[in-house]
Amino acid sequence: MAEYRLHCDRLFFATHEGVPLDIFPEECGLFLSDGYGAHMIREAPEHRMAPATRKSVTLNFSRAAAQRLMMAEWANGKPYNVDDV
Structure with missing residues (x-):
């Protein structure tokens, strides 16, 4: 994951309800989606490139x-x- 962070200001993951949220790193942002849209669960910290x-x-x-x-x-x-x- 560290190699991805070098190429972005903020790193987010997105998932749906059927996936356990604890598999995603705490230091990354997280979106939870459904069939119609998505909601931000966790904001990602900014690491300027x-x-x-x-x-x-x-x-x-x-x-x-x-x-x-x-x-x-x-x-x-x-x-x-x-x-x-």
């Missing part, structure tokens, strides 16, 4: 999103158009 790490995470996310969009366009044979959504 370093600016260089934040930039790296943002760029990696952007690259992955752009690559997935490009692959979808190639598979579909037509470019993605925001107006069609």
Whole structure:
């Protein structure tokens, strides 16, 4: 879990009623969901990322999103158009 915390300001878990809540770490936030929404059970403490790490995470996310969009366009044979959504 510590390796995940390095890449976010706050770490949350989400679950539903059938899962025991004691399996989730106390130092993380927790959401309990049902078929219609979710409620925050526990707030996650804030651990601010370093600016260089934040930039790296943002760029990696952007690259992955752009690559997935490009692959979808190639598979579909037509470019993605925001107006069609």
